[in-house]
Amino acid sequence: MRLKGIILKGIGGFYYVEAGDRIYATRARGLFRNEKIKPLVGDQVEIDVTSDEDSEAYIQKILPRKSRLQRPEVANVDQVIVTMALTNPSPNFILLDKLLILGQYHGVRPVICLNKSDLVPPGVLExxxxxxxxxxxxxxxxxxxxxxxxxxxxxxxRGKVNVFAGPSGVGKSSITNALKPGLALKVGEVSERIGRGRHTTRHTELIELPSGGFVLDTPGFSSLEILQIPKDTLKDYYPDFSEAARDCRYRDCSHINEPGCGVKEAVADRRISQNRYHGYQYIYEELKKQKERY
Ligand SMILES: Nc1nc2c(ncn2[C@@H]2O[C@H](COP(=O)(O)OP(=O)(O)OP(=O)(O)O)[C@@H](O)[C@H]2O)c(=O)[nH]1
Ligand SMILES: [Zn+2]
Incomplete structure (x- = not known):
């Protein structure tokens, strides 16, 4: 019997595939090794299952990947849940913006998740x-x-493969636990864990949520991952600038120094957020320096 499923985790040569409400411990067909193709967590696969319960199931086919992330190595992620705490630790909006850029760069849709809203006055949220x-x-x-x-x-x-991203202590594990009661991912005190990197030795696993969809149990897009895009493409990752950019005098305007810049005008009369624009200037300068260094 051939079934279609998704790889939830891989341990010791076995790939655990969820197909039709069951999880099968499968092995990769030898052919993949010859072709140097390694099945990844998140891969959509076709498996052959015999009626004999004890016999092994084999992955016969890996369906084409929509996306692929490196650290952790995972395929077909649809969304990155970019998570910051509103306080404790204080939000780092430059990092938030960089994670939004990284997500878009990898073809993964960002969702912005601001946690610990119980600890700040409503005005901050606004x-x-x-x-x-x-x-x-x-x-x-x-x-x-x-x-x-x-x-x-x-x-x-719901209906998506999701990965959390964001610094330590913002509540990624706590939120994942709240999404799946009984999961009990380890949650720690913010002060305890600075610089420990406890995720480095973990196996990556997709967790199926009772409400639908999957969440990776390991955060993606390490905060240390360097953003390596040409500075002139930075503006492409700011959908909130695109309307005003139509008024720029120059079609390839970088919205930094050019005269007649529609984006700068929009910032001046507050149609574009000053915070977002200042973050853009900051990241632009960083990309410029980075390029000079290499
Ligand atoms: N007040 C408040 N505290 C929270 C909230 N969410 C998480 N915390 C606390 O914040 C601390 C860190 O939470 P974690 O879930 O371990 O954070 P994390 O992002 O998974 O951290 P790493 O595993 O280091 O990446 C814990 O003490 C949580 O109890 C929240 O919404 N409000
Ligand atoms: Zn411009």
Whole structure:
């Protein structure tokens, strides 16, 4: 019997494939080794299962990949849940913006998740929301103890393969646990864990959510991953700039020094968020210096 499924994890030469509400421990057909193709977590596969319960199932075919991330190595991620805490630790909006860029660069749709909303006054939420809603990406405010935003998050994750990204201590494990009660991923004190990198030795596993969709149990897009894009393409990752950019005098305007820049005008009269534009200038300068260094 041939079934279609998804690889949830790979351990010791076995690939655990979920197909039709069951999980099969499968092996990769020898052919893949000859072709130097390695099945990845997230791969959509076809497996052959015999009626004999004890016999091994084999992966016969890996379907074409939509996307592929390196660290952790995973295929077909649809969405990256870019997560920051609104406080404790303080949000790093430059990092948030870089993660939005990285997601788009890898063809993975970003969702913005702002956690620990129970710890800040409502005004803070409003300001962040104003800065990011023009991107068109979903912005979800979450509080794990108060269960705020968890239902909204479930709706966004449904039917998709998702990976969390964001610095240590922002609540990625806590949120994942809230999405799947009983999961019990380890949650720690913020101060305990700086610089420990406890994710490095883990096996990566896709967790199926009761509300639908999958979440990787390991964060993606390490905060240390260097953004390596040509500075002149940076503007392509700012959907909130694109409308005003139509008014730029020069078609290839970088919105930095050019005269007649529609984006700078829009920033001046607050149609574009000043915070977003300042972040853009900062990242642009960084990319420029980076290039000079190499
Ligand atoms: N007040 C409050 N605390 C939270 C919330 N979410 C998580 N925390 C706390 O923040 C701390 C860090 O949470 P984790 O879930 O371990 O954070 P993480 O992002 O998974 O961290 P790493 O595993 O190091 O990447 C824990 O003490 C949590 O109890 C929240 O919404 N509100
Ligand atoms: Zn411009």
């Amino acid at each position: 300001e962040v929301k104003r800065d990011y809603e023009a991107t068109g990406f979903d912005v979800i405010f979450v509080s794990v103890p108060e269960l705020t935003g968890i239902e909204d998050l479930k709706a966004v994750l």
